[in-house]
Amino acid sequence: MSRFGRFLFGRRARRRWVHLILGGALAMPYVFVGQLVVGPATDSRYVFNDLPLQLLSFTVGLPLATLTAVLFPLTRSLEAGAVRSLCGVDASLLAYGPARTRAAKGRTAAWFTLHLGVGGIISGMSLAVPPFAGFLIALPLIVWLGGAGTVELPASLDQPWVPALAPVAGVAALLALAGCAAVSGLLLARWAPALLGPTPEDRLAAAEARAADLAVRNRLARELHDSVGHALSAVTLQASAARRVLDTDPEFVREALAAIEDTTRRTVGELDAVLGVLRVDDAPGTAPAPTLAADLGGLLRRTRAAGLRVTARVDTDPEALPPVLSREAYRIVQEGLSNALKHAGDRTSVALRIEAVDEHLEITVENPLSHASPCRPGGGHGLRGIADRARLLGGTTQAGAAGGTWRLAVRLPMNCP
Template sequence: MRRAARALFGRVARRRWVHLILGGALAMPYVLVGSVVVGPLVGADDVFTDLPLQLLSFLVGLPLAAVTALFPLTRPMSVAAVRALCSVDGGALADGPPRSRAARGRTVAWFTLHLGFGGVLSGMTLALPPFAVALIALPFLPGLRDSKPALPGVLRHGWALVLAPVAGALMLVALAAVVALASGLLARWAPALLGPTPADRLAAAEARAADLAVRNRLARELHDSVGHALSAVTLQASAARRVLDSDPDFVREALAAIEDTTRRTVGELDAVLGVLREAGDASDTAPAPTLADDLGGLLRRTRAAGLDVSARADVDPATVPPLVSREAYRIVQEALSNALRHAGTPLELRLVRDGDALRITAENALPAHPVAPARAGGGHGLSGVADRARLLGGSATAGPDDSGTWRLDVRLPLTGPAPKGPTAP
């Protein structure tokens, strides 16, 4: 009994009832237009005084509602109403206007059903409850039986009068049952008629992929630029603290290197955060570092942090295409940062032309004891290097060899079509 009462009058049932009444309210303008058509055809001055003419006006107005359902905002508004009132899983419904003819057809079907069911059941909701309440009160209010309202004479005497409250209560229950059935059908049909089509799913997947690409791009840039700078500053500050009393000249050099590193990192951070700007002016974003302009400073700051780096470039950095130059700078930065954080042994860096590609190699001996333990949640630098190389159509390998040397080998094409994936700013 409790389950049946909840199904007919519970919170979900009441909200779905409101959804049907909303459909009836939306149907009223179309009924008015239908009455303008029906009235002159049947010669009636007021169609709303005759129930059959009201129903006929309603039937004439529904096709007009179907036509207006082609308006692009119909589906978003219908989906919003269903999510708010019908207790339907929001993930089963589509977002945005329909993108295909089939989706528009399903939206038309939903809108017509909503207004059709809503119009009929809203009329029943307005008419039946007052009559049912009158029946329930009839035995207890003699004045109501003797008044002018057009109650059937049989209801004024005998068993009919005694059973009138039962009939009134059954009318209310029947109305609630019909509403629950109709609203339940609409809730069941909503995912099929308002759910995402293959085109909607493809658009959503593309949007998620684009968002993920931007997130990965931002994370990679922050790791390579800010992560490298923080590692260098930490080691420089640590070294300066150890020799603060014994070697003031070194401390001054370390502080100058820290100042230079942090100043430059602020500019790089501005460039990285430019990824988040939806439509920013390029002049507002600091230029990303390149091999031609910034490799020397990167090597100088890394050496100031205490890492012995020998670098050899058999290719003129100025001849490297800008996109490749930017990605190559980040790859070199990651190689130096890894050696600085985890090895501390001398590193040999080489940049050479290998046919139509730029080849970057970085080698250093593996230490007996790592300089710093691995960070929780770290370990994404080498995957970022691989991503950068792949986006340019190149390749990257990294790992120790049998001689105890860690080797990073990256090959970046210098010619060919621009990459299809997202690239660094």
């Protein structure tokens, strides 16, 4: 019994009833337009006082509501918002934007017409039934206080038992009204996803937007890992080496501190460039991203200051590389050297080769595994970032141990935009 009561008068049922009444309110302008058509057509001056003519006006006005939904794409957004708020429909099942395609406009028009049609009927019942039901419920009291002649009933109902049963009929009318509203609201809630749900085009646009957002987030993560992660690794090794020789080699300590200062200053500029990903492209005041042509020398100098013995061989002109390729190649080299710092330790020899072979830029980083330290928990993001950068440029990546040497080989096409 309580479940039946919640179905008729629960919070969700009441909110759906309000949604239907709003549909009736939206239908009123179309009914008025229909009356302007029906009145002259039927030669009637008082359409509002004639129930059949009112229903006819309502029927004439509904096609105008259909036309409105077709002509104004934002109708879908407004209706979907009302359904989300009042009908208890999951927001993921409804479209967010206006109807753009012909199919979406047709479904929106069908929903709008249905909402206003059913809402108009329920609204009319909500206006007429409660006063009538109240009269029936109060009829025995009226007759008892005023006498049998107080209320004139039709001859067929002029019986002594009619006032006694009138309250039952009044309560039944109210329950019937609530039942009609609850059932209508439930049906509209079930039909809403089919008529106001996203079309395949909407789903595709949403998927593209999510993919673009994910691409920006992944790019930001790669940039932060490669720039800030490399700097922190270098600074950690420099500070550790300086601490060990603090009392025996002051000159090395000064060099290490100078390298730490240079690394942190440089990283602040790179961090500003990374955060530029979150701003509008080419925003004023955003530091340019480092490139192989302009920043390879500084990267090698800072890495060597951290204690890594780097042998670099560059057999191509970095100035001739496309900007995108130069920027991504710098990040790949930076991450390769950073991996050597973290996993091979300082005082380790690293061989770096950058060369152009068959219209491809090949980057190779090799270091011995004799002093390799175990991977830290959660590691491996650097190699994944390198693979992502290479894949976005149409290149390939190979990384692994062979013969006591760790080798990272990246091959990138030279014809990048």
